[in-house]
Amino acid sequence: MPLRPQKPCTALGCRTLTRNARYCDDHAELAKAAIAKRVEAQRESSTQRGYGYKWQKASKGFLIKHPLCAQHDRRGEVVVATEVDHIVPHKGDMTLFWDRRNWQSLCHSCHSTKTASEDGGWGNPRR
Template sequence: MSRLTSLKSSLQSQPSKLSTINPDSWRAGKETSAQRGYGYKWQKARAAWIEAHPLCEYCKREGRVTAGSVVDHITPHQGDMTLFWARTNWQTLCGPCHNVVKKTEESRLLDL
């Protein structure tokens, strides 16, 4: 029976897909999501929000019915905990809308 160690030479390491945090970002210096406000209290609030607002807001605008999975901050809070907890600043999005559409919108705003 051959050993797995014989495969070592054919394996290549892949570059990390993790993005680095901009040192000027509000996230810099905060190592965990809990330290950025996304701890147990947020998880409870998020679950209650999604239960009360289960559909993706962006999909609804397009006439689609899609279950939401992300509580998005309409205006990025950038560490402002008052804005972070303001429920008037929350909306439910599905993963694709949050990760593609919302990020595209925010990057356009940064380019202005």
């Protein structure tokens, strides 16, 4: 059976060719570290983070009172909001989580963009 073609090591700045999955022998520990980081970063369920039945009822009521996307509204555009966002990320602080002054209605697109910029999604640095 022919050998697997060599590919460059994915470690930053390394130009070594390898037949291993991602890293050369010198950087194999990076693969282990990446796996450990992924396991550590696994989040609790949404209910465990506070987004259970009580949140669903409260956010639906908030959207009824505030039906337009706040981001689009600031630009003078009219777009229907679909999600309730915490203006300042609560990071597990239930007092901040339930503070309605910290809530804003956003459309899905604006909410995804804001969340990704704060949480490090889409390759953005984590704030």
